[in-house]
Amino acid sequence: MSSEPAQQETKPLRLFFREAVARAVREEMARDPKVLLMGQDVGSFGGSYREFDGVYGEFGPDRVRDTPVAEPASVGIAAGVAAAGFRPLTVITYMDFLMLGFDALINYAAKLRYKSAGKLTAPMVVKTTAGAQGQGVAHSQCIEAWLISVPGLAVVAPSTPADAYGLMKSALRHDGPVVYMDHKKLFPTPGNLDREEHVVPFGKAAIRQEGTDVTLTCHSYMVRVALQAAEALAEEGISVEVIDLRSLAPLDIDTLVASVEKTGKLLTLEEGQVTCGVGVEVATRIFEAVGYRPWKRLGALPAPVSSNPVLEAECIPDAEQVIESIRVLVRG
Amino acid sequence: MFYQLTVPAAVPGVEEIRILEWHGEPGEAFESGDLIVELETHKAVVEVRAGQAGVLREIKAEEGDWAEIGVVLAMFADSADEAAPDGTAGDLTVEFEVT
Amino acid sequence: MNEAIDNLRAMLLIRAFEDCLAARKDHGFQLLSSGEEAVSVGLASALNEHDQLLTGGRSIGPALARGVKPERLMAELLARTGGVNRGRAGRGHFSDIDAGFFGAHAVVAGNITIAAGVALGRKLENHPGIVAILFGDGASAAGALYETLNIAALWKLPLLFVCNNNQLSVSTAREASNAAENISDIGGVFGMWTKSVDGLDLPAVSETARTAADYVRAGNGPAFIEFSSIRLRSHSTTARETRKRDELAALRLKCPIEREIRRLQDAGLLGQAQTEALRDEATQRAETAMQFADASPYPDPSEVLEHVV
Structure with missing residues (x-):
């Protein structure tokens, strides 16, 4: 059935x-x-x-x-x-x-x-x-x-x-x-x-949108937030490379490194906490390979996630925050 | 007059639905309260019922098709034989129930 | 007759092995089982080659009783590559499934959930073997036990719950850690066959374990048995003893090994000379195991990243 x-x-x-x-x-x-x-x-x-x-x-x-x-x-x-x-x-x-x-x-x-x-x-x-x-x-x-x-x-x-x-x-x-x-x-x-049976191997990120000005790493639902922000930023002339990590352990270091070598800037985005977060690991692994680059991280505020819609929305990153962070990264 | 049936924003967070089943064919008359079509979301079925009497004139999306919120699914008219207008039609009054 | 002597031999080996290990300055962190040998040996006597045994961290006695080679075990405990797991698991985590010892998992009561998974595998495969899980009275207070009892009963898993009640959870007395009159009563709530017996009485342990194992083997679902034993050493080789000298002296008089020797001698099944020969043999086997371990190298540091993923 x-x-x-x-x-x-x-x-x-x-x-x-x-x-x-x-x-x-x-x-x-x-x-x-x-x-x-x-x-x-x-x-x-x-x-x-x-x-x-x-x-x-x-x-x-x-x-x-x-x-x-x-x-x-x-x-x-x-x-x-x-x-x-x-x-x-x-x-x-x-x-x-x-x-x-x-x-x-x-x-x-x-x-x-x-x-x-x-x-x-x-x-x-x-x-x-x-x-x-x-x-x-x-x-x-x-x-x-x-x-x-x-x-x-x-x-x-x-x-x-x-x-x-x-x-x-x-x-x-x-x-x-x-x-x-x-x-x-x-x-x-x-x-x-695809109609044909296939697998997505572990350790392979997906470049959801190619770009040249800044690398934006994300996973899960935040990919949609990232793409929304990237679309708005394109209208301002900022080209964002959106990388969907897909596999967090193991990480696809090669794809991440290649992107940051190209763009020279990094925004890490996640819905969880930024302290010891996925973004910290992503940035560290990239910088170990290519040296330090301008980097910002976005994630939940250091607070529990309330069922109160006002507090919940305030806690979790949204496209506006992504846009603002990237503007600062790119334009200084 | 002609009226259009569009995908209602029936379930929060849902941007796109799948047409599950039509409950009528072009030419069929509907009374207020009659079930027109069932739409499928990720977890619910949305029953769309006529909120006014009318005749189903044209179905624009087949069962199994996907449609985003606001997309026109069907055209209705007050009668079976009146000619389609050149401009856009108003929205058909509907009621829907999420199960 | 031979089985009785073999069981005595197995108990003497555990005692000699642990004494030999404890005498080493570099023995590491160990949980020993002096006073609990009859539980290990009696339980093992009820298991066959198809069965698997899992334990908590007090694993040395049960593993030896199950047939893990003393040499390989001693090497494992002393971190040598000749150990059953190349010396990387240690007392709390070694396994030797070929010997029917599926492994220790030294998180109290966490191991019980693992055992139920192994039992589920047996059931799905229509495997002839059963799974026994040995845990202490300390684990009888932990939530994982109750969750597993429930699921094992619901799914009729071929799982034998065995509580080695040595009366102490580190320093906390059994009476202070579990409100049930008998720990085995807990199994009764879930409809299991249960029994609590004297864990210092080897024939009683063996008979109870066999009855319970047969019940589980027959497809009736899980059973729960409790053996009341004593702990003649402190909780671990690094934990201070919490009992007074006279209390310990009184406990030593209850030693299950000496009790079994007296029983066999009283019945005319064992002579004094043979008893001494068996003691010497056990000491010899422990020393041989220690020589094997000493001759076995430590792992190369580069092995640290092997077998991780």
Whole structure:
């Protein structure tokens, strides 16, 4: 049973985020009988965001398991079954709740290959959802920067349905633990996909818009904010190169370095905290290669993300702030 | 008079919908409250119902097509045989329900 | 008869091995299990070659009982490349799945969730083996245990929960850390077969472990057993002893190894000379293990970045 409606072959394949995820999961589950799906509401309900529509019906209760509200055990069981030879995809509804699963993910799965001298691995994917959308201080956080400092852990963050599909496929084939993060505000966005099966490899950024005056790095929902800002800046004659990191660990250093060598300036943009943030890592890695360049960073203000719409909007960067930061960078 | 049915901004954050199912064909008369079309968002189905009586004259988007907010999906008229105007038509009054 | 002697031999090996390790100045940070040998050996006697055992950080005794080679284990504990994991895992994290020891994970109760995952894999594969998870009374207060009990029961996982209740969580008495009358009662809430027995009585441990393992092996879902033991050393080799000398002296009289020797001798199954021979043999095996470890090199520093991703 397909979760996607029939579409004419002559038209581009256009899908919602959730449909792209479901397509990747269904293909990988069909390809590899070791792939499992588990988490809250992933069974007949089809996932909190309908991102697993049809998966339970196709693959059944052994391979698709609803878990109770028990994040530590859900992540731990995924790590254990991965160590025992399976490839579980475990779903943590909000990234904030992933903190409850850190022991198994960070202390066990990310270290298993190392501590067993390569004899054991934990090929597991934790799929979770980040970002501010009115849900308050413990349902809005972007904590990917915490995760990219963990040796042995891969972290990916798509901004389009095509990358959601391609990165999920890569994640389910990766021989170690992966955190795959979606953003709530991206779910309403459809996007085109290649009809042919394909993967998006880890460690490959995407240049969303070429430019010459400044490099703007971003990921997840902030890619849309960046593109909006870049469009406005083009009208002022400022050419922005927008790089969607896609894979935060590992980072695509070559693409980042080449861009900053060309533009000579850098703005790093993220929805999470700037302190020890993704942007700090991106900038540092670039400057280690090419030497220091003018750089600004944008991210959440150092405050919790409130469900209060006024405070939430104030906390999270928007296109206006991106535009202003780039004006300062480019024009001084 | 002619009226246009456009994609309503029914769900916050949604910029583009997919046409799920038409509930009528050109030439068919609609009473106020009749279901015209179901539109699909990332998580909901938007039922668009006529807010006034009229005759469906033309469907401009097929089931499975994508359309952004404000795009014209269909044309309605007060009667089945009146000629289309040269200029733009007014908006059809609709009600919608998100399920 | 032979099995009884083999089990005694296994307990003596654990004691001699740990004594030999503890005597080293460079023994590192270790959690030893003197007083808990009957739990390790009795549990291992109920497991077969298809089964896997996971533990917390007090892992040396259970691993030896399961059949991890003393030489490879000693080398692992002393950070040598001859260790089961090239010396990079250590006491808290080593594994030897070929020996049926899936591994230690020294985060108290976190290891229980991992074991349930291994058990899920067994169930999905219709594997003949079961999984046993050994944890202390300290873990009986942790949330991860309760989450795992619930899911293991819901999913009927082939998982045997084994609590080695050595009465102390570092310095906190068992009575102060868990409100249940018996720790095994916790499993009963989830419909499991449960039993609490004297963990110093090797035949009782073996029999209970076998009954529980058979129950799990038959596809009935998880079981929960508790063995009450004693800890004759401090929590770890770096933790100060919190008990008084006379208290410890009284505990030593309860030693499960000496108790088993008395039982076998009283039954006429073991002579004095044979007892001494078994003690010497255990000491010899521990020293051989230590010689192997000493002869094994440390890793080259360049190995630090190997097997990370």
